[in-house]
Amino acid sequence: xxxxxxxxxxxxxxxxxxxxxxxxxxxxxxxxxxxxxxxxxxxxxxxxxxxxxxxxxxxxxxxxxxxxxxxxxxxxxxxxxxxxxxxxxxxxxxxxxxxxxxxxxxxxxxxxxxxxxxxxxxxxxxxxxxxxxxxxxxxxxxxxxxxxxxxxxxxxxxxxxxxxxxxxxxxxxxxxxxxxxxxxxxxxxxxxxxxxxxxxxxxxxxxxxxxxxxxxxxxxxxxxxxxxxxxxxxxxxxxxxxxxxxxxxxxxxxxxxxxxxxxxxxxxxxxxxxxxxxxxxxxxxxxxxxxxxxxxxxxxxxxxxxxxxxxxxxxxxxxxxxxxxxxxxxxxxxxxxxxxxxxxxxxxxxxxxxxxxxxxxxxxxxxxxxxxxxxxxxxxxxxxxxxxxxxxxxxxxxxxxxxxxxxxxxxxxxxxxxxxxxxxxxxxxxxxxxxxxxxxxxxxxxxxxxxxxxxxxxxxxxxxxxxxxxxxxxxxxxxxxxxxxxxxxxxxxxxxxxxxxxxxxxxxxxxxxxxxxxxxxxxxxxxxxxxxxxxxxxxxxxxxxxxxxxxxxxxxxxxx
Numbered sequence: 001x002x003x004x005x006x007x008x009x010x011x012x013x014x015x016x017x018x019x020x021x022x023x024x025x026x027x028x029x030x031x032x033x034x035x036x037x038x039x040x041x042x043x044x045x046x047x048x049x050x051x052x053x054x055x056x057x058x059x060x061x062x063x064x065x066x067x068x069x070x071x072x073x074x075x076x077x078x079x080x081x082x083x084x085x086x087x088x089x090x091x092x093x094x095x096x097x098x099x100x101x102x103x104x105x106x107x108x109x110x111x112x113x114x115x116x117x118x119x120x121x122x123x124x125x126x127x128x129x130x131x132x133x134x135x136x137x138x139x140x141x142x143x144x145x146x147x148x149x150x151x152x153x154x155x156x157x158x159x160x161x162x163x164x165x166x167x168x169x170x171x172x173x174x175x176x177x178x179x180x181x182x183x184x185x186x187x188x189x190x191x192x193x194x195x196x197x198x199x200x201x202x203x204x205x206x207x208x209x210x211x212x213x214x215x216x217x218x219x220x221x222x223x224x225x226x227x228x229x230x231x232x233x234x235x236x237x238x239x240x241x242x243x244x245x246x247x248x249x250x251x252x253x254x255x256x257x258x259x260x261x262x263x264x265x266x267x268x269x270x271x272x273x274x275x276x277x278x279x280x281x282x283x284x285x286x287x288x289x290x291x292x293x294x295x296x297x298x299x300x301x302x303x304x305x306x307x308x309x310x311x312x313x314x315x316x317x318x319x320x321x322x323x324x325x326x327x328x329x330x331x332x333x334x335x336x337x338x339x340x341x342x343x344x345x346x347x348x349x350x351x352x353x354x355x356x357x358x359x360x361x362x363x364x365x366x367x368x369x370x371x372x373x374x375x376x377x378x379x380x381x382x383x384x385x386x387x388x389x390x391x392x393x394x395x396x397x398x399x400x401x402x403x404x405x406x407x408x409x410x411x412x413x414x415x416x417x418x419x420x421x422x423x424x425x426x427x428x429x430x431x432x433x434x435x436x437x438x439x440x441x442x443x444x445x446x447x448x449x450x451x452x453x454x455x456x457x458x459x460x461x462x463x464x465x466x467x468x469x470x471x472x473x474x475x476x477x478x479x480x481x482x483x484x485x486x487x488x489x490x491x492x493x494x495x496x497x498x499x500x501x502x503x504x505x506x507x508x509x510x511x512x513x514x515x516x517x518x519x520x521x522x523x524x525x526x527x528x529x530x531x532x533x534x535x536x537x538x539x540x541x542x543x544x545x546x547x548x549x550x551x552x553x554x555x556x557x558x559x560x
Contacts, residue, residue: 005219005222006222007219010190012057013074014057015029019050019178020049020050020182020214021049021178024054024173027173028054030070032062033068038151040151040153040170040171041058041151041153041154041170041171042156042159042167042170042172043153043156043175044156044172044174045176047216048215048216049178049212049213056124057071059090059124060083063079063087063089063090064078065079081118087118089115089117089120089121089122090124091124093125093126094127095127095131096130099130099135100135101134101135101138104131108141108142111150119149121150122151123150125152127157128156133163136165136166140169159172159174176212177211177212178213178214180207183206183207184203186214187203187206188203190218190221191203196225197230198232201234202233203221203232205241209237209243220241227239242275242276242277244271246313248271249284249307252267252268253317254320255267256358259358261358264354265354279346282336283337285333287306289330292321295308295315296318296321296326297323328360329357333357336349336353336356359458424523426513427478427515427520430471430473430476431478431524433473433474433476434473439471439472442469443469445506448505449501453497457497460497460498463490464486464490466486467479467481467487467514470520470524473509476511476512477502477511478512479513480514480515480517481516481517482517499512
């Protein structure tokens with residue numbers, strides 16, 4: 001078969017062709033040119049970043065007929081022979097399948113013999129971390145003091161598995177993941193040489209899916225060319241990689257912000273029916289929220305986006321989100337991603353994840369309402385200050401028209417506190433009528449009440465889970481909250497839900513009063529102090545006499 005895969009056809013033959021590793025290629029070029037070669041090298045890094053290719057280029061450069069050179073000529077017999085694998089003095093070993101002591105002993109026995117065709121004998125051991133402990137021990141002495149005509153080049157994706165005794169004997173080069181920009185430029189160069197039409201967005205998607213590996217990128221590109229009719233299109237790449245389209249992510253994020261559960265679930269179902277993996281969809285959604293956070297924090301960092309593109313649709317979605325909500329969404333999705341790794345039904349985990357996000361949404365709504373109220377209050381204060389300044393200057397007003405301050409006072413007539421809203425008077429009034437039996441009954445039924453509320457409204461259950469009943473009377477329950485936002489939501493948006501469930505459970509006890517836990521502790525202490533002041537303990541002559549005899553410290557008074 002004459003056809004070869006793109007990553008084989010376009011395998012680097014020069015150090016300058018190795019993409020995205022300039023910090024390594026520059027060092028190797030100088031070492032080759034100055035003939036300052038180490039006896040052992042360790043090339044470590046992710047897959048497809050050029051480790052084995054760089055090793056073969058080094059082997060060609062040191063054995064090139066024109067040496068010393070920074071780059072091999074790729075024309076002499078040595079360079080051509082090493083490229084096609086016919087030179088017996090350049091030995092490539094796959095440690096994954098040759099990991100025993102016997103194989104390494106064979107190397108140790110043959111290493112003493114001089115090369116037969118070229119100047120240096122080069123051993124390239126790929127995936128060297130797969131060697132057994134015995135094999136590493138057998139290699140140790142040879143690696144420490146090899147003959148002058150031998151060079152070892154070890155390659156691995158997991159350097160932490162290599163013994164320190166081996167690492168200390170090698171000159172180490174860490175290959176880094178290749179940037180998307182470098183991968184895109186490389187693929188464009190190849191496509192232009194092959195006269196293959198393509199869409200820019202399709203190439204960007206392939207680069208992101210390759211995750212920093214040039215071999216993965218070229219394999220996906222090869223697959224996309226075979227799949228496409230004429231042009232490498234975005235739709236073709238989405239189909240091949242299993243990635244989610246930007247339109248679907250925009251639609252999903254907008255529906256989540258609006259709490260449109262039906263549209264959210266329909267979008268997920270449609271995406272999964274299109275052949276997308278739930279794990280990939282969750283990952284793409286997580287990265288989309290990460291891009292939203294970058295844009296909200298620093299709009300000029302659009303070049304760092306992972307899944308989104310700075311277009312009008314993305315900007316509109318970003319405007320509807322607040323940063324605190326995005327923080328919470330990223331944390332929630334990250335936790336769901338961990339759960340999905342071991343889930344037998346990943347679709348259910350995905351649906352639960354987006355439902356959790358919709359429960360987070362009211363926090364943003366409350367913040368927006370609070371901001372609007374604050375702006376209105378600031379405007380009112382500013383207007384009052386202006387009118388007060390006019391009055392101080394002695395300005396007179398038409399008798400038929402009341403003064404602005406009087407009009408403002410009419411508008412600002414004191415209103416009765418909102419029903420159930422925490423005030424010291426409301427809490428004390430409830431405590432005056434409270435009794436232990438009603439509280440015990442409420443506490444014993446609280447679990448059932450929470451279940452009923454969950455059936456009526458999941459968001460109400462989420463807001464109420466932060467509270468606990470601390471007092472109860474015949475008609476009301478006093479609830480203490482840890483969080484002020486949770487208390488405010490129960491007092492306003494979900495008040496009717498709890499009142500209805502209380503009425504179903506207790507009958508007469510159908511209302512509730514809320515306050516923060518800190519307020520409750522203060523009011524309770526003041527109430528107990530007032531009770532003690534109203535009913536002081538009567539002096540007992542026997543107690544007084546006992547205090548005189550043995551001292552106050554040894555007396556403990558127990559009420560009967």
